[in-house]
Amino acid sequence: MSDVFGIPVAVILGQLMLGLVNGSFYALLSLGLAVIFGLMGVVNFAHGAFYTLGAFAALLGLQLLGINYWVALVAAPLAVGLVGIVVERLLLRRLYRLDPLYGLLLTFGLALIAEGSLHQVFGATGESYPVPAALAGGVNLGFMFLPLYRAWVIAASVVVCFSTWFVIERTRLGATLRAATENASLLQAFGVNVPLLMSVTYGGGVALAALAGVLAAPVVLVNSHMGSSLVIVVFAVVVIGGMGSILGAIVSGLALGIIEGFTKVIYPEASNIVVFVIMALVLILRPAGLFGRE
């Protein structure tokens, strides 16, 4: 086995793989955050909670109703998306005319309610979700062992991310969405149902978070606080990428996952903080973010 700087190549590739998996979650989550923020001006602090809800929906669906992974992959984001639409209609809608800080505080409270309740009902330890049979095991590529499920997570989230990008940048619906971002009241004057558009956007954004949660369920322990620390990293990713751009959110999410993976090989003690350090550097060198416009 060949080494690079005394580290076996297989280890480096393995960590790269893990990094990419984490990066996929960052990308999916920061994409949803960017879409919600772009249209509604709301920083969705509850994003991590919706990710957790997605994972729990899949787990409970399996345990109580016998819903398998592939159905959960569609059903859980739909269910969580509906919850999101209800939240938008009942609560967030009241805050659009106010300082965006209130949206942040409200969603922070919602996240606490969701996480606190899940913690109380299901305990702190967490449960594991079985890897679906079709994706169990892995392939030996000769130079490294490729776990099938992890490869699937990366492929699925890349496809979802770029489909979302395509919808927003290249379709009629996306054009309407972008128009609402620029000037919602003018668009409404043209006869577009902007309040409905906002509900759908929020629902769609949190459905992406829930999808990430279902994808994550078999590789992490499903517990009440799985989303709360993740969302902080995702915020840092969003600051680094700049919230203005969809593509920026995707690219910086994946890239930071990889950087984090490499840090685990080179200097494991710093792997928890490397994203925050990069954020600090970006703030010094390019305050608007790498892809941001100010």
Place this chain on the structure above:
Amino acid sequence: MRAQPVLYSLAVLFALAVPLLGIYPVFMMQLLCFAMFACAYNLLLGFGRMLSFGHAAFFGFAAYATGWLVSAHGWGPGFAILAGVAAAALLGLVIGALAIRRQGIYFAMITLALAQLVYFVCLEAPFTGGENGLQGIPRGTLFWLLPLHSDVVMYYVVLATFVAVFALIRRVVHSPFGQVLKAIRDNEPRAISLGYEINRYKLLAFVLSATLAGLAGSLKALVFGFVTLADVQQSTSGDVVLMTLLGGTGTFFGPVLGAGIVVTLQQYLSDVVGGWVTAIIGATFVACVLAFRRGIVGELTLLASRARRTLRPARG
């Protein structure tokens, strides 16, 4: 506002009499430490409209610094507190300088992320005791004079510090500096066009707030004799936001009241509802944002001024 001096005198009398009334002094000290923390936070949010989501970093880091200097190096409590406060000020300078490069919600996200960085440093650094934290920190003797191991003496020291911090914050807000800060809060572009270097004002407010939050943390470390990761954790940052919001952002007494309510709830509610405390705290957040954004003191002040306005024509 003639009622104000009366209310303040009553509050001070009550606070002075606490050890005689049989109220557990450690609980009162905890309350005062968090009230100080919330007042420091309010200086930033209420008067500078900067929503920091990472203030536990200053509170907890100062607590760790003080605890470590006392227990590992045998420093006296006075100098250890000063060193803790200095550490918080320095940290505030670094985090503040980074965070004020962006505004509004970005500011909140940056402070949150950098506080998480501080949390991980506290988790992994050799001097913090990792998951266990620092235990058995002796209170010692303050400047060779006051033996702090007595709860009553410690209580009066904490109370005196709190009153000084409260007075300082009032003084700062009413100073020309505070006026400029409020002007920036209300209309930033206008303050810029009037020629103010707004970033200097924001940074100074941030450092001041971090420093006072650090003072609260250092005192708390000595009061309890231990420092744990909970002191630097994100949930503590959330708690202080709630205290300020619930009591009334931008009012002087609001954060004190908010801290009182939240600390009492956390202390006594957990016996009644067990683990539901987090969810209840979250629901309080939602209620505050939707129903009374001015906070308790803010809404009461508004009611009082409305009542006065309707009464005046009747009298004349």
